[in-house]
Amino acid sequence: MDSNENKLRAVPARMSRFQLELDTRMLELWQVIDDSGELTLEFVACLLRAAYGRGYVDAVSEPDPGALLREHGYKVPAPPA
Numbered sequence: 001m002d003s004n005e006n007k008l009r010a011v012p013a014r015m016s017r018f019q020l021e022l023d024t025r026m027l028e029l030w031q032v033i034d035d036s037g038e039l040t041l042e043f044v045a046c047l048l049r050a051a052y053g054r055g056y057v058d059a060v061s062e063p064d065p066g067a068l069l070r071e072h073g074y075k076v077p078a079p080p081a
Helices: 003-025 027-035 041-061 067-071
Strands: none
Touching: 003 027, 003 041, 027 041
16 A cells, blocks of 8 residues: 555544544534424524534634644644735
């Protein structure tokens, strides 16, 4: 197996770990979805806004900005100029 094949196999595992990290941060939202009888467009839009807001709060309150991305092997984007 060459190094490119190793990289391709590592990406899904990395993404899976990152998704798990995000899912645990969104546990309350997943519980709301589970308790819901139906998913209307309005309800899904509300959940997306809540998830976006939660991500924003997590990002600005992170003691070491970009740590979550670095921990999972992603590059931290440069701030806009």
